[in-house]
Amino acid sequence: MTINFKNLENELVKNSQIIDDFIEYNLPKAESLNNKLSQAIKYSLIGSGKKIRSYLVIESGKVISHLNNSNFDEKKNKELVVIASAIEAIHTYSLIHDDLPSMDDSDIRRGKKSTHIKFDEATAVLAGDALQSWGFELISNPKSLEDSRKISKAVFELSKAIGFSGMVGGQQGDIDFTHKDLNEDNIFWIQQKKTGALLECCVTLSCIICDATDSQLSKLREFSRFLGLAFQLKDDLLDLQSNLKSLGKPIHQDKLNETPNFVNLFGEKKSTKKMEYYLEESIKSLNIFGNHSKNLVLLAKYVVNRSF
Numbered sequence: 001m002t003i004n005f006k007n008l009e010n011e012l013v014k015n016s017q018i019i020d021d022f023i024e025y026n027l028p029k030a031e032s033l034n035n036k037l038s039q040a041i042k043y044s045l046i047g048s049g050k051k052i053r054s055y056l057v058i059e060s061g062k063v064i065s066h067l068n069n070s071n072f073d074e075k076k077n078k079e080l081v082v083i084a085s086a087i088e089a090i091h092t093y094s095l096i097h098d099d100l101p102s103m104d105d106s107d108i109r110r111g112k113k114s115t116h117i118k119f120d121e122a123t124a125v126l127a128g129d130a131l132q133s134w135g136f137e138l139i140s141n142p143k144s145l146e147d148s149r150k151i152s153k154a155v156f157e158l159s160k161a162i163g164f165s166g167m168v169g170g171q172q173g174d175i176d177f178t179h180k181d182l183n184e185d186n187i188f189w190i191q192q193k194k195t196g197a198l199l200e201c202c203v204t205l206s207c208i209i210c211d212a213t214d215s216q217l218s219k220l221r222e223f224s225r226f227l228g229l230a231f232q233l234k235d236d237l238l239d240l241q242s243n244l245k246s247l248g249k250p251i252h253q254d255k256l257n258e259t260p261n262f263v264n265l266f267g268e269k270k271s272t273k274k275m276e277y278y279l280e281e282s283i284k285s286l287n288i289f290g291n292h293s294k295n296l297v298l299l300a301k302y303v304v305n306r307s308f
């Protein structure tokens with residue numbers, strides 16, 4: 001059965017607009033000597049990318065609030081937009097650094113020149129650094145999030161997710177991977193950290209802001225872990241099946257670079273089956289939320305059906 005994703009796609013466009021507007025308004029203004037840095041940050045962050053992580057933050061918050069009969073009011077919405085924008089800034093930092101010659105050495109990202117190609121390598125490194133710290137600046141600003149206990153928990157969870165034991169650690173594993181390491185456990189380890197940890201953090205931070213119960217937190221985290229695996233598998237399959245124009249980045253890179261992924265280990269057919277399995281498991285994790293989670297179910301289906 002074909003699923004109609006038109007409504008979700010419209011919602012994702014609306015969400016991107018909200019996040020872009022927030023970012024545009026709140027980014028620190030350029031001064032005379034850091035104007036180039038400001039240009040590089042805006043170029044990389046605003047107006048491109050699917051902004052799936054920010055949608056996940058805001059939609060998870062809505063699910064929890066509606067389920068617990070607590071108001072999803074303007075204040076809560078604003079707090080989640082802050083968290084969502086911080087996560088998009090940090091995600092963009094990771095992509096800018098991932099494209100650098102010393103890492104993936106990729107000239108194209110999001111359908112345009114990578115940041116180090118458009119500007120230069122030093123500016124790309126610094127733009128990534130500044131985006132990371134701006135993400136923390138947003139979340140820890142007591143003017144945006146009033147509850148200091150929630151701020152401290154959110155900063156703690158985000159630091160764990162993107163640092164040594166999370167995204168950065170996973171990236172190091174990816175870089176140091178060699179062909180002899182090609183087995184399911186290693187791939188699982190790398191992908192859960194490199195891609196999965198930040199996705200999981202999206203729902204964790206939402207649960208902190210919206211006062212989720214422990215079981216709600218645990219189920220949303222389970223959902224995001226399966227979603228992350230399905231997401232990564234789709235990314236790897238697109239590398240094989242898509243084209244530069246639709247994908248906005250070079251294709252057939254994973255085989256060439258012997259990237260540690262399921263497609264290189266199991267091939268296309270088995271990887272597709274695995275992706276479908278993870279999709280089903282992600283949807284099962286949402287059972288306790290009933291109809292409240294229908295947009296998250298649709299998001300999960302969209303992730304494995306997307307063409308870019």
Ligand code: GRG
Nearest residue numbers: 049050051052094097098110168171194195235
């Ligand atoms: C450099 C510290 C550091 C980490 C890099 C995220 C990452 C870790 C590397 C990116 C490599 C990669 C292509 C991973 C596949 C999954 C992924 C994160 C894809 C990009 O996310 P999308 O599709 O991108 O949500 P957009 O452009 O839509 O935001």
